[in-house]
Amino acid sequence: MGKSKGDMLQTFEVKTSAKTDLIDITRFVQEAVRKAKVTDGICIIFVPHTTAGITINENADPAVSRDIVMMFNKIVPNQGPYQHLEGNSPAHIKASMTGFSQTVFVASGKLVLGTWQGIFFCEFDGPRSRKVHVRAMKVEE
Amino acid sequence: MGKSKGDMLQTFEVKTSAKTDLIDITRFVQEAVRKAKVTDGICIIFVPHTTAGITINENADPAVSRDIVMMFNKIVPNQGPYQHLEGNSPAHIKASMTGFSQTVFVASGKLVLGTWQGIFFCEFDGPRSRKVHVRAMKVEE
Amino acid sequence: MGKSKGDMLQTFEVKTSAKTDLIDITRFVQEAVRKAKVTDGICIIFVPHTTAGITINENADPAVSRDIVMMFNKIVPNQGPYQHLEGNSPAHIKASMTGFSQTVFVASGKLVLGTWQGIFFCEFDGPRSRKVHVRAMKVEE
Numbered sequence: 001m002g003k004s005k006g007d008m009l010q011t012f013e014v015k016t017s018a019k020t021d022l023i024d025i026t027r028f029v030q031e032a033v034r035k036a037k038v039t040d041g042i043c044i045i046f047v048p049h050t051t052a053g054i055t056i057n058e059n060a061d062p063a064v065s066r067d068i069v070m071m072f073n074k075i076v077p078n079q080g081p082y083q084h085l086e087g088n089s090p091a092h093i094k095a096s097m098t099g100f101s102q103t104v105f106v107a108s109g110k111l112v113l114g115t116w117q118g119i120f121f122c123e124f125d126g127p128r129s130r131k132v133h134v135r136a137m138k139v140e141e
Numbered sequence: 142m143g144k145s146k147g148d149m150l151q152t153f154e155v156k157t158s159a160k161t162d163l164i165d166i167t168r169f170v171q172e173a174v175r176k177a178k179v180t181d182g183i184c185i186i187f188v189p190h191t192t193a194g195i196t197i198n199e200n201a202d203p204a205v206s207r208d209i210v211m212m213f214n215k216i217v218p219n220q221g222p223y224q225h226l227e228g229n230s231p232a233h234i235k236a237s238m239t240g241f242s243q244t245v246f247v248a249s250g251k252l253v254l255g256t257w258q259g260i261f262f263c264e265f266d267g268p269r270s271r272k273v274h275v276r277a278m279k280v281e282e
Numbered sequence: 283m284g285k286s287k288g289d290m291l292q293t294f295e296v297k298t299s300a301k302t303d304l305i306d307i308t309r310f311v312q313e314a315v316r317k318a319k320v321t322d323g324i325c326i327i328f329v330p331h332t333t334a335g336i337t338i339n340e341n342a343d344p345a346v347s348r349d350i351v352m353m354f355n356k357i358v359p360n361q362g363p364y365q366h367l368e369g370n371s372p373a374h375i376k377a378s379m380t381g382f383s384q385t386v387f388v389a390s391g392k393l394v395l396g397t398w399q400g401i402f403f404c405e406f407d408g409p410r411s412r413k414v415h416v417r418a419m420k421v422e423e
Contacts, residue, residue: 008421009387009394042185042276044324044385048396050340055237058191067223067230068237075216075357082349089349096337096350100399101385103185103242105150105276112150112274114189117241133394135324135387137421139149139278183326183417196378199332204365205374211365212358212375244326244383246291246417253291253415255330258382280290280419 008036010134016126020073020094022055022065026118029104029134030111036136039109043136046101051091051125053098054132059118072097072124091125098122106136149177151275157267161214161235163196163206167259170245170275171252177277180250187242187274192232192266194239195273200259213238213265232266239263247277290318292416298408302355302376304337304347308400311386311416312393318418321391325418328383333373333407335380336414341400354379354406373407380404388418 010032014023025045033043047054058064072094082089102119105112113119121132151173155164166186174184188195199205213235223230243260246253254260262273292314296305307327315325329336340346354376364371384401387394395401403414 009389042278044387046385046387046394048394048399050338050346050396050398056191056241057233057237061225061227063224063226064191064230064233067225068234070223071217071221071230071234074221076353080353080356082352083345084343084349085345086343089346089353092339092346093350093353096339097238097379099240099381099384100338103187103244103385105185105187105274107150112187112189114191114272116191117189131396133387135421137324139276183419197332197382198374198378202366202368204367205332205371208364208366208371209375209378212362212371215362216357238379240381243381244328244385246326246328246415248291253328253330255332255413257332258330280417 008135012132014121014130014132016123016128016130019126020069021123021126022069022120024059024118025121029119032134033106033136038106038136038138041106041137041139043104043106043111044101046133048131048133051088051095052130053095053100053122054102055098055120055122056102056117057120058116060116088125094124149276153273155262155271155273157264157269157271160267161210162264162267163210163261165200165259166262170260173275174247174277179247179277179279182247182278182280184245184247184252184277185242189272189274192229192236193271194236194241194263195243196239196261196263197243197258198261199257201257229266235265290417294414296403296412296414298405298410298412301408302351303405304351304402306341306400307403311401314416315388315418320388320418320420323388323419323421325386325388326383328415330413330415333370333377334412335377335382335404336384337380337402337404338384338399339402340398342398370407376406
């Protein structure tokens, strides 16, 4: 995990191993919060890609993320009247459905996530080496 | 509405009464902004669940939120080759489609919403008692 | 581009020319960041409508945004058992799928976007004259 562009804008890499996959990155985000020394505030996670997104969901049963990937692949099928010649339009569309950033509260130095929540990088056009930007910010009261 | 985890991270409950439903929570969010005494800044609303989400949409005609629920149920049908044994994968998938947080500007102590906009809690696996975290933050200029 | 409701909450107009369309607004958002004189922080873009949204995606090949619009129109068809009498329920539903705001980091006075990323206004019920609110915020470290 390295720092880039501004003191506390951190960037880490995610290596994905399948065409479509959800990868739990919660611990990397939590580590970025720790490095930023933010105890009370918010944390924003941003994916600088156009065929990958970011979401939050259950990280207890891995079948949940598999079902999400399966259904996104059904909703946006690989075959279709796509014009984009690179052939990865379904990945672009799925990314716009999950979104490219998530905002999570930070309290007592920890991400304020629900019992079952984890933060997932959504690979829709892998396998690739990807980047995730994270910034934790203090909130003044 | 009580305070928790940090001075101005507020949490309120939403009791849902159907399997899938959109519930207008705008007034509770506005009340949280008032309690935080933020006149100019941003307000972030976060749902700490994995089978419920949050969205913004029209709150004038209740048929709009019924149509949203109806269509989400069509796009992600209850029956499917889901692996998650708990049987609520469709709810997890719909939540990743709406998202788990919304960010709204605050000016003169009020949420800066469009004429027809309301903030909706999206229940996808109810009925249940749910939580919503809200934090209003001053912006320094 | 004018200022409104708070010193640095800026608003600009987007005139759309089709029923459904994605319009690249990156340069207007970057201009708002410049006017706000924020060199290091975050920028939030918010659409105060209920039948339009905002997303990030590829702005190199225009076929990508055409494919996104085409597929959203397939996923949420114009004909359906919609109850909302105004007849634009599909637009409300698509807007809840893309979302109403985006958050982008700012470093050295520039939006921190990936190589292929642009910020797009999503018109789902045009043609109309629309508004976009933008606020760039310094982050104190």
